[in-house]
Amino acid sequence: MISTNDADLDAAELFAGGGEVRSLARELDWSKSPLGPTTSWSPAIRTMARSMFDSPFPICLWSGPDFALVYNDPYRRILAAKHPAALGKPGSVVWAEIWEELQPQFEGVRAGGDPVYFENSPFIMARLEGGGTETAYFNYSLSPLRDEDGSIAAVLNITPETTERVLLERRLSEEQIALISSEQALRESEARLRHLNETLEAQVAARSAERDQLWSLSQDMLARADYSGMMSAVSPAWTHVLGWTEGELLSRGYATFMHSEDMPPTLEAIARMAETRLPTRFENRIATSAGVWKPIEWTVAPEPDGFNFIAVGRDVSEAKDREAELNEAHEALRQSQKMEAVGQLTGGIAHDFNNLLAGISGSLEIIERRLAQGRFDGLERFISGAQSSAQRAASLTQRLLAFSRRQTLDPKPTDVNRLVHGMEDLVGRTVGPAIAVEVVGAAGLWPTRVDAAQLENALLNLAINARDAMPDGGRITIETANKWLDDRGARERDLKSGQYISICVTDTGTGIAEDIADRIFDPFFTTKPIGQGTGLGLSMIHGFVRQSGGQVRVYSEAGKGTTMCLYLPRYTGEFFDESQPPEGAIEPMGAGETVLVIDDEPIVRMLIVEVLEEAGYLALEAGDGASGLKILQSDARIDLLITDVGLPGGMNGRQVADAARLGRPDLKILFVTGYAENAAVGNGHLDPGMEVITKPFVMTELANKITELIES
Incomplete structure (x- = not known):
């Protein structure tokens, strides 16, 4: 969440120091001035505003389209009774009585960029108490204040009063x-x-x-240096910040104090300044007398003589440390957002798993009892129920593994209707009994190519947001539809024209206030109380959908509810629903080939051996990596190795496979794992002749994978 005090803190740092005007500038609400908050000021204005207060001459910055005033303490004597109300006000308000004469001069400098100078110019000024006027004289110069890109950020006005001398x-x-x-x-x-x-x-x-x-x-490091590489004067702040004495600083070239990596760009910036005669800013690392590198932010400006320049350096070590801490905090918040969603999942997952286990164990008990009784009729119904529960448990496990891991998943052709209906129970458990969940799937919905796990994550987060918007209960509707966007409809949604599917999550909650509707996708923006939300959910959803070639659109009415619609491109390629297991009996495809099975779970090992024998293969077994490796290092014929990734005894399945290939370089290997695929075998890196299958698996799928590997 962005703090409302950030701008105040920035003004406090920008105008740190003594003096009446500095004190006023720290307290002023700049966001209500024509210049806006100080955080939005250009680098050149911020640098000059920070340094002008150290000047004994009256200086004023005329900034923005209205030429608003920022001035130092000597300038307030010129303002007289107009101070302090003039700070941050437009020039046409402060100097209304002479603005007709001043405005063309300032406009000319801002438009053309050429400085102008006036000597002993008279003005009839209403600056006395009670609005009385007097004639005053000034020597004043108007110069363009340029940013690093050469654009004119403001007009710099140095204007000593000469009234007494003229009179x-x-x-x-x-x-x-x-x-x-x-x-x-x-x-x-x-x-x-x-x-x-x-x-x-x-x-x-x-x-x-x-x-x-x-x-x-001055707390800043001030110096006068020349283009030949030497400094002729340094302020005491150099010794305070870096530890070097004045003699050491003036007797060595300034480049010798720079980090070797920063030296070329720094000298290049100084050379460019000498050529363009324009001030410049850069940052480099300077060595302290103790051998520590300190990051210093520099502002340098050429002197008129063409040989020297003035440099102002500021130690930004603390700012760098704060930035690093902020980045760590942001990363922690990103991870906590994911863990927040995992926490929401926990209750529903525990309930779902108990239901699934009850279906599996209950079906198996009935099958066992009927077999003992010699009753074989109707067993298919209980076998089907157990298989269905096992498949749903596998899907739930893989969904949780994919959700918790941090690497990006590959997008695949996806049946969104099947995905949404598969999540209906999980969403219902997550939002609680006070909220009704309804899924309306469009008939003939087109497929889309998307990362299914991230889409599930997005829909779950939208459901959680909808739940939080309905503290007294309500209804969540998840609806899919085919959309054909013409040029106008695509422009309204910031998309290319064409065919899309939409997934809309609608709630009957409090709605979104108009004043924050444009900010809901900003990272870390949240309306939830501290500790109840990171503000990353919607920003992550928006980023995921945009990366998938789609768009997120929000329709909301205060007090009536919100609809969040995800638009995803239609997939027109060949589609195969990978979530559906292959059906049919296991065909005897083998011709006596030998397969070594290594798995520490006896039941799993027994099932794999059964499949191998049904398919016509010869099976060898081992319960851990060490005993399996002994067989691999023998003279036994082995056409395929099937190994669990997680094995006991200090040697996992990947290590066994790598060791086996030292003596059998052409050995084909099938990894079996209960973890997420990529995490199981080294971020998804598989050598040729290696495949992976995740537990639990359908036996026909295992048989097909074995035959495919052996015959490849």
Whole structure:
């Protein structure tokens, strides 16, 4: 969830430091100003806004389409009674009385990019208490403030007031005329001039002292350097951040302090700045005196002399650490979202498994009792029931394994109606008895090519969201349909025109408020209380559907419910429903070939051997990897190895197979596993002549796989 205080925290960091205007800027709600929240400001504006407060000169940034003001403490003396209301306001509001003259100048700089300078320009300004006006004079420059891409982000205005000097010079001029006829007047004028010079010298000295103090107190690393590779001045912050003395820093080339990987791009950026005469920003790693690399963010700007430039560096180590912590937190949240859904599954899965086991064990008991009684009529019904329950249990297990693993699954042609009906019981168990679940499958629904496990995950998450929107109970309807989208309908859904299927999940809940409808697919956005949702469910669904060539559309009305529709492209290729097991008896396809079976479960081993013998193959057995490997290392003929992946005794099935192929490089191998396919054999990596089949399996399917491998 995005914190509403993030913008405030950013302003607090951006305007950190002393001064009245900085304090006001930290407290101001910038999101209500024409400039918007500080998090949206361009890098150039943020850099200048951070550094301009250290300048002794009155500086103002005119930013945005309305030329809104951001200024430093010296500039507030120019504003006089207009301060502090002027901060963040448009220029047309702050300087309404002179805006007709100022606006064309600012527009010209922003449009053409050429700086302008005016000397002793007069303005009639309404800046006195009560709205009174006065004539003031200024030396002011207007320069474009450019971002890294060269675009003009704002107009930089440096504007020292010269009113006192202009008025003094005028008075001196009038007095000089009178001095022509009066020697005494001349001497008085000379005295005034001497006083003026002394005053100006004192002001210059005071400004220099103030600038030196800012240089000394700045937490940023300030430096003056040249293009030949040396620094001529560094601020004390260098020693504080990096540990090097001033003498060490000025006696070595600045490139020697850089990480070797960062040196080429840094020197290239400085060379580009020298050529374009435009400020630039970059980041590199600088060595400390203790041998530690610190990430430093630099802003560098050329000086007019063409030989030197000014550099401002900021240690971003803490920011990097916070970013790494945030990435870890995001990854943890992603995994917790999946585990949240697994938790929702637990109750329903336990109930379903107990039902399935009851069907299997009950059917087998009845079969055993009737066989003992010699009654063979009607056994097919109980055999079919046991097989059906076993297949449903296998499907449920594979669904849970596929859901819990983290690797991406391959999309396959899928019968969505069968998938949705197969989930109906699971969805019902998950949402609880207070909510009715109805599935409406379209007749003749087209197949689609999709990752079935992720589609199941998506539908389950949508059902959980629908449940949470109906705390007092209600109805969830899952409906499928064929959709043929023309150009207009496709544009409305941000899709290409063509044939699609839709899967819509509709609830009768509280609906989605209009003010958040555009944000529901944003990562980590959630309206649930803290600890009850990660805000990743809908964003993951949206990403999965878009990667599958489809789209998600939401239709909601507050107080009446929500419909979430997933659109997926129609699959037109050859379709075979892999969820349906092959039927029929096991044909005797073998010609006496020998198959070694390694499995630590005696019943499973017995069933595989039975299938082999029915199919006409000779079977050898081993209960663990070590005894199986002994047979493989003997002279016995072996045409196929069937091995469980998880074996006791310190050697798993994959290790047995690899060891066997050292002496039998052409040996064909069939892995049998109860785990997810990819996880079982090393992320799905199989060498030629290797196949895998997952437990539980239909016996005819096993027989076909054995024959296919042996005859290949």
